[in-house]
Amino acid sequence: MENPYKLTDELNLLDATTTRLYHDDFDDLVLEVAGRDPERGILVVRCFPISAGDRFIALHTCKEKELGILEDLAALDPDSRNALANALARAYFRPQITAVYAITEEHHIPRWQVDTDRGPRTFEIRSSRRDIRVLSQGRVLIRDADGNQYEIPNYRRLDVDSRALVEDQV
Amino acid sequence: MADVIPGVRVVKAFAQEHREVDKFESRSKDLLQGELRAARTRSLFSPLMSFLTSLGTLIIWWVGGNKVLGQSMSLGEFVAFTGYMWQFYGPVESLCRLNHRFQRAATSAERVFEVLDSQPDVDDAPDAKQLPSINGHVEFRNVSFAYEPGKPVIENLSFTVEPGEMIGLAGHSGAGKSTLINLICRFYEIDEGSILVDGHDIREVQLRSLRDQVGVVLQEPFLFNCSVADNIAYGKPEASLNEIIAAAMAANAHDFICGLPDGYDSIVGERAVRLSGGERQRLSIARAILRNPRVLILDEATASMDTETEAQIQEALARLVKGRTTFAIAHRLSTLRNADRLFIIEKGRLEEMGTHDELVALDGIYARLVHMQTEMGRIRAL
Numbered sequence: 001m002e003n004p005y006k007l008t009d010e011l012n013l014l015d016a017t018t019t020r021l022y023h024d025d026f027d028d029l030v031l032e033v034a035g036r037d038p039e040r041g042i043l044v045v046r047c048f049p050i051s052a053g054d055r056f057i058a059l060h061t062c063k064e065k066e067l068g069i070l071e072d073l074a075a076l077d078p079d080s081r082n083a084l085a086n087a088l089a090r091a092y093f094r095p096q097i098t099a100v101y102a103i104t105e106e107h108h109i110p111r112w113q114v115d116t117d118r119g120p121r122t123f124e125i126r127s128s129r130r131d132i133r134v135l136s137q138g139r140v141l142i143r144d145a146d147g148n149q150y151e152i153p154n155y156r157r158l159d160v161d162s163r164a165l166v167e168d169q170v
Numbered sequence: 171m172a173d174v175i176p177g178v179r180v181v182k183a184f185a186q187e188h189r190e191v192d193k194f195e196s197r198s199k200d201l202l203q204g205e206l207r208a209a210r211t212r213s214l215f216s217p218l219m220s221f222l223t224s225l226g227t228l229i230i231w232w233v234g235g236n237k238v239l240g241q242s243m244s245l246g247e248f249v250a251f252t253g254y255m256w257q258f259y260g261p262v263e264s265l266c267r268l269n270h271r272f273q274r275a276a277t278s279a280e281r282v283f284e285v286l287d288s289q290p291d292v293d294d295a296p297d298a299k300q301l302p303s304i305n306g307h308v309e310f311r312n313v314s315f316a317y318e319p320g321k322p323v324i325e326n327l328s329f330t331v332e333p334g335e336m337i338g339l340a341g342h343s344g345a346g347k348s349t350l351i352n353l354i355c356r357f358y359e360i361d362e363g364s365i366l367v368d369g370h371d372i373r374e375v376q377l378r379s380l381r382d383q384v385g386v387v388l389q390e391p392f393l394f395n396c397s398v399a400d401n402i403a404y405g406k407p408e409a410s411l412n413e414i415i416a417a418a419m420a421a422n423a424h425d426f427i428c429g430l431p432d433g434y435d436s437i438v439g440e441r442a443v444r445l446s447g448g449e450r451q452r453l454s455i456a457r458a459i460l461r462n463p464r465v466l467i468l469d470e471a472t473a474s475m476d477t478e479t480e481a482q483i484q485e486a487l488a489r490l491v492k493g494r495t496t497f498a499i500a501h502r503l504s505t506l507r508n509a510d511r512l513f514i515i516e517k518g519r520l521e522e523m524g525t526h527d528e529l530v531a532l533d534g535i536y537a538r539l540v541h542m543q544t545e546m547g548r549i550r551a552l
Contacts, residue, residue, distance in 0.1 A: 007413060007417060007460070007462065009416075010420045011412060011415060011419065012419070046433055047411075047415060047428065048399065048411065048435050049433055049435055050432055051434075051435050052411060056411055058428055060428075066424075066425070069415065071412075130439075143431065147431065
């Protein structure tokens with residue numbers, strides 16, 4: 001019997017060779033796809049922000065309607081790639097933690113005092129178990145109580161005191 | 171504790187906190203008494219051992235001292251003997267302390283081995299063959315089954331379902347609908363008759379090759395505490411990211427997944443507590459779509475959903491069932507309106523069979539159920 005249903009037909013992939021992205025004078029991201037009117041104020045969403053950040057990027061209108069998915073950032077022309085990379089960097093602002101000075105706890109809420117590549121920060125997280133994700137090769141993602149994300153690229157490479165503090169949490 | 175903590179809402183809603191705390195205290199006191207008894211025995215054992223070793227030492231000094239004085243043993247030999255003796259006592263005392271730990275471990279091991287040694291009720295026959303890729307032809311031939319001897323749940327059931335046909339299973343609670351679909355998956359062994367899939371008796375094929383080609387969407391889907399993507403790809407771990415997204419799109423799940431903080435990489439939490447019932451159900455549909463099964467079982471897949479969520483899930487299911495042999499159980503009969511045929515099961519027997527119009531015209535059990543549900547709908551609307 002013939003396969004009743006071709007699953008990959010569901011995908012709304014954009015052809016990288018006919019897709020152009022750029023920022024207009026108002027710094028809004030614009031999407032141009034051959035045969036369609038340009039769309040302004042594009043929002044970018046990573047489908048796999050942790051495991052495949054540069055692949056499967058969904059492009060949404062400002063009303064959050066999905067226009068399509070770009071399978072691979074690298075397949076775009078260099079200008080479009082830069083424009084999309086900038087938009088992603090803005091949408092997924094994630095300072096990198098370079099040192100941890102203290103992790104204290106009050107009323108069961110951990111408070112982290114850290115230094116990041118964007119300057120010193122103090123933040124609270126709701127639960128160490130839920131909001132700290134340890135990935136492969138020592139990569140750690142932390143989401144604070146306000147939803148902001150922080151990243152430690154490899155906690156084993158932090159200074160001895162910072163590493164001891166992080167190891168206590170992970 | 172295992173019951174009460176997950177059911178804390180019920181406990182609070184029925185104001186039973188004090189009763190549960192009392193129960194917990196009573197059990198804790200029993201445990202405490204037991205531990206105290208064990209500690210008392212241990213506390214007697216240890217001084218007894220010390221007493222015996224000291225007594226042994228005293229005897230050795232008495233006997234050895236006399237021998238040294240009587241010059242039948244040199245002082246050096248005696249000192250060496252007592253030195254070796256103390257080296258021997260240390261391990262013996264450690265062994266005695268080990269006994270307590272060993273007893274505890276043995277009790278735990280007994281329970282673990284009870285589970286490990288249990289034999290599955292349904293297993294592959296020694297000469298079981300691989301079920302080849304199927305079209306989805308399902309036949310029940312005089313099937314009877316009982317969970318307990320003498321209390322049949324399915325009695326002499328016979329029917330044939332063609333590939334791609336959608337069958338709606340309806341009937342009163344306890345009629346045997348869920349048992350019927352459990353038998354298709356061979357979760358239980360039938361007592362009489364045979365179940366054939368594409369002409370193969372399911373008892374003669376390898377379980378894995380059968381279940382690989384059967385997809386199940388349950389009323390309460392179970393999701394594992396891993397990422398959304400891992401849950402979708404659970405039945406097909408080798409699935410590409412393309413396939414995972416496509417399955418989520420087909421299940422109307424892609425939009426809400428993209429709205430999660432980490433998209434497809436979001437962790438769903440233990441028992442998927444971070445997702446709503448409708449979201450969990452759509453992920454389970456995506457999981458079923460990705461496996462691309464030839465036979466599909468929907469067991470109350472849209473029960474206890476609000477109207478909007480049900481509409482989204484129905485839309486996803488419509489894509490899923492297309493071209494597949496489908497058995498759908500639903501108490502809300504309107505959800506079976508797309509079925510090619512309806513089987514009305516009553517006390518384990520196939521009492522009525524036909525399309526919605528045919529069964530309404532028959533004015534039997536189905537017609538009564540439809541009438542009752544229509545009346546209930548009217549009452550609710552008032």
